[in-house]
Amino acid sequence: MLRNIADSESSFTSIHNKTANNAKLSLKRTAAVANLSGAEGKIPKRSQKENLNDKFSELKSKMTSEQQIVIEYMELKFLSVEEQITSAKRSILYDIGQKYQTHSSHHKSNNSAASTKQADESWQSKIDVSFPIKDLEIFKSFDKDLKINIEMRNVVLLKKEIQILYSGVERVTKSVGKENIKATEVFSLIREFIENKYSDQRKTIKIIRVISTYLSGAGVRDGGRLTRPKD
Incomplete structure (x- = not known):
């Protein structure tokens, strides 16, 4: 009988030790999972929004049916307001886009008209x-x-505004010195062309005299007599 008791105690001790070892191993595995290294990945943290949603769901489960109806009604109202805000935002952005396109087209049209007018002149x-x-x-x-x-x-090559600034020779008119057209490359080219074209003519062509006379009359051209200041 004593032997049977001893065998029973030995068997119980063995089972107890085995159970304890299994429990320790399970705890180690749980700890290992809970403390994963950065290389193996970390357990993601729950966001504040997720935590609030969980708390709100828990709170709703404890509410009465009347309270839950009020909460659901408020949620629908919030969704409706959000949709209205989104719709208004889209409408405003659309209006801004349309006004920008209209302004841009009008600006381009004005530039085109100005360019056309300038080209026509x-x-x-x-x-x-x-x-x-x-x-x-x-x-x-x-x-x-x-x-x-x-x-x-x-x-003409030069507008009146430039013609009145030049003369055949450098001279002073009404205390204002004028530029010498004879010193310009333009005059050299004109003279070269005319002299080459009429090189067989016996009569010398006074090119500078003709140009000088033309420039001296610039002040009275294009209504100049009416706009010229009186002395």
């Missing part, structure tokens, strides 16, 4: 020919237009 628009002329038919047409088109014949 330029000598290119009056002559409507690109220089140098490379096509015989275009040149013949241009030459024909020069005979019948007054505007083409009256196109």
